[in-house]
Amino acid sequence: xxxxxxxxxxxxxxxxxxxxxxxxxxxxxxxxxxxxxxxxxxxxxxxxxxxxxxxxxxxxxxxxxxxxxxxxxxxxxxxxxxxxxxxxxxxxxxxxxxxxxxxxxxxxxxxxxxxxxxxxxxxxxxxxxxxxxxxxxxxxxxxxxxxxxxxxxxxxxxxxxxxxxxxxxxxxxxxxxxxxxxxxxxxxxxxxxxxxxxxxxxxxxxxxxxxxxxxxxxxxxxxxxxxxxxxxxxxxxxxxxxxxxxxxxxxxxxxxxxxxxxxxxxxxxxxxxxxxxxxxxxxxxxxxxxxxxxxxxxxxxxxxxxxxxxxxxxxxxxxxxxxxxxxxxxxxxxxx
Amino acid sequence: xxxxxxxxxxxxxxxxxxxxxxxxxxxxxxxxxxxxxxxxxxxxxxxxxxxxxxxxxxxxxxxxxxxxxxxxxxxxxxxxxxxxxxxxxxxxxxxxxxxxxxxxxxxxxxxxxxxxxxxxxxxxxxxxxxxxxxxxxxxxxxxxxxxxxxxxxxxxxxxxxxxxxxxxxxxxxxxxxxxxxxxxxxxxxxxxxxxxxxxxxxxxxxxxxxxxxxxxxxxxxxxxxxxxxxxxxxxxxxxxxxxxxxxxxxxxxxxxxxxxxxxxxxxxxxxxxxxxxxx
Numbered sequence: 001x002x003x004x005x006x007x008x009x010x011x012x013x014x015x016x017x018x019x020x021x022x023x024x025x026x027x028x029x030x031x032x033x034x035x036x037x038x039x040x041x042x043x044x045x046x047x048x049x050x051x052x053x054x055x056x057x058x059x060x061x062x063x064x065x066x067x068x069x070x071x072x073x074x075x076x077x078x079x080x081x082x083x084x085x086x087x088x089x090x091x092x093x094x095x096x097x098x099x100x101x102x103x104x105x106x107x108x109x110x111x112x113x114x115x116x117x118x119x120x121x122x123x124x125x126x127x128x129x130x131x132x133x134x135x136x137x138x139x140x141x142x143x144x145x146x147x148x149x150x151x152x153x154x155x156x157x158x159x160x161x162x163x164x165x166x167x168x169x170x171x172x173x174x175x176x177x178x179x180x181x182x183x184x185x186x187x188x189x190x191x192x193x194x195x196x197x198x199x200x201x202x203x204x205x206x207x208x209x210x211x212x213x214x215x216x217x218x219x220x221x222x223x224x225x226x227x228x229x230x231x232x233x234x235x236x237x238x239x240x241x242x243x244x245x246x247x248x249x250x251x252x253x254x255x256x257x258x259x260x261x262x263x264x265x266x267x268x269x270x271x272x273x274x275x276x277x278x279x280x281x282x283x284x285x286x287x288x289x290x291x292x293x294x295x296x297x298x299x300x301x302x303x304x305x306x307x308x309x310x311x312x313x314x315x316x317x318x319x320x321x322x323x324x325x326x327x328x329x330x331x332x333x334x335x336x
Numbered sequence: 337x338x339x340x341x342x343x344x345x346x347x348x349x350x351x352x353x354x355x356x357x358x359x360x361x362x363x364x365x366x367x368x369x370x371x372x373x374x375x376x377x378x379x380x381x382x383x384x385x386x387x388x389x390x391x392x393x394x395x396x397x398x399x400x401x402x403x404x405x406x407x408x409x410x411x412x413x414x415x416x417x418x419x420x421x422x423x424x425x426x427x428x429x430x431x432x433x434x435x436x437x438x439x440x441x442x443x444x445x446x447x448x449x450x451x452x453x454x455x456x457x458x459x460x461x462x463x464x465x466x467x468x469x470x471x472x473x474x475x476x477x478x479x480x481x482x483x484x485x486x487x488x489x490x491x492x493x494x495x496x497x498x499x500x501x502x503x504x505x506x507x508x509x510x511x512x513x514x515x516x517x518x519x520x521x522x523x524x525x526x527x528x529x530x531x532x533x534x535x536x537x538x539x540x541x542x543x544x545x546x547x548x549x550x551x552x553x554x555x556x557x558x559x560x561x562x563x564x565x566x567x568x569x570x571x572x573x574x575x576x577x578x579x580x581x582x583x584x585x586x587x588x589x590x591x592x593x594x595x596x597x598x599x600x601x602x603x604x605x606x607x608x609x610x611x612x613x614x615x
Contacts, residue, residue, distance in 0.1 A: 075614070
């Protein structure tokens with residue numbers, strides 16, 4: 001396996017065709033809704049904006065509406081109502097312009113397996129009308145950057161899963177998109193390849209000229225890569241903020257206890273005694289209590305005083321899973 | 337840390353190059369994919385070649401018909417080759433959809449009708465090559481054609497328009513059925529059954545009254561009558577349809593029918609593709 005090294009000394013060619021016409025967010029979504037035939041509401045009137053150069057994550061389980069949102073922004077799914085703009089271009093009325101400045105790495109493989117990797121890149125460059133000489137140098141640069149140089153002249157069918165994924169990322173970048181959509185970019189990959197790809201994407205975010213919107217149901221991906229995260233659940237955005245701010249909502253530490261009886265009754269008891277606030281929550285027999293300004297020792301002592309039949313008590317720092325759990329009542333890993 | 341600015345400048349839409357360049361790219365892609373599966377090129381050719389070179393001479397001998405019957409069947413097999421090949425070409429749409437490549441193409445900044453036209457261009461070129469091979473094989477077998485320059489124009493126009501229309505049928509069907517198995521199951525009814533009714537092996541006047549009347553509405557009947565008029569100088573097929581005296585008038589009317597078929601199916605296929613591709 002060829003290691004992936006992003007050559008930071010050789011930045012990708014900067015865009016030279018920008019003109020100061022109208023300033024816009026990179027992505028702007030207003031009351032966007034998608035109802036599929038049969039009445040399935042996949043996306044229920046969502047709103048958000050993504051600033052230029054930002055890495056924005058849509059975090060949620062399978063079926064939450066992430067891919068439908070990406071589909072509408074890339075004009076492969078028609079919105080039922082609402083509006084969406086990519087670099088100022090309305091995806092419904094100016095789809096060609098919106099597509100011309102964006103690229104997408106889909107969740108499923110989309111490469112032509114019988115063609116060589118180089119030919120796949122070439123087709124993308126031609127369809128996006130990238131200048132041939134620019135495309136040639138860019139293919140060489142991306143091949144080096146993504147560790148594809150040895151592979152490009154082989155049929156894609158002979159690539160491993162990770163190599164094919166890197167090729168798809170290279171293909172999306174060969175047209176120098178201003179907005180890059182990554183739909184579950186690491187799903188289905190083994191852990192080693194996944195971490196290598198996260199490195200690649202992590203280095204892409206260091207380039208301020210590209211705006212990245214990625215969907216994922218992996219918490220570590222969202223926390224590691226995203227400047228801001230929208231948590232999407234059943235087609236609705238239930239929280240939107242920086243990872244740090246989302247975590248801060250649960251305080252610096254929380255207590256987790258496993259009760260032998262009814263967790264809801266235990267939670268009610270803790271709330272009555274002022275130990276648990278409104279943001280404490282239960283999953284099965286596990287009760288999670290954010291501490292906020294209380295100390296762990298004080299909270300644990302108070303829990304003992306409450307005489308709850310708990311089989312275990314522990315403290316830990318909150319994670320995005322706790323945020324998701326507190327907002328939706330389900331663990332992201334279970335829902336995914 | 338990423339440098340985030342709340343706003344971005346609108347990019348200048350990329351310079352308009354030759355509008356046919358994306359079409360050429362799509363056609364080149366489809367052609368490369370097609371030549372990597374040679375059976376798609378060879379299989380549609382086998383049955384018509386068999387009819388033209390083996391079955392037609394055998395029928396001539398068994399039925400004690402004249403040598404012209406061989407030419408009649410040889411030209412009739414063009415009416416089998418074109419539907420078979422264009423319908424096989426339609427399978428590429430399903431392969432693109434199932435393999436995922438269609439999603440990338442749909443995200444490209446090109447009018448989506450070009451995706452249909454790119455496939456059509458390759459289906460058209462491969463069909464033309466196969467028709468040429470069929471005619472060359474028939475000539476090599478000793479089958480005699482009687483084509484003038486004007487006749488060749490009628491033949492080429494009829495074959496070309498019928499190819500476009502039949503590809504439209506294939507593309508429409510591919511957009512509407514979810515699986516390749518379903519597509520293939522419907523192929524005989526669309527590509528082969530009409531061939532038996534359209535005057536390929538015998539004139540439509542030999543059909544029972546209702547079927548003869550029905551055959552006049554088949555675009556293939558008009559296409560085959562034009563092919564024979566062009567390659568053999570035989571206007572009897574046109575006369576069986578129109579019952580007129582002027583061969584040129586009848587040919588013009590039949591060509592109009594085939595042209596309408598081609599135009600209508602292209603429009604229908606592009607609409608069907610757009611509806612199926614964008615959910």
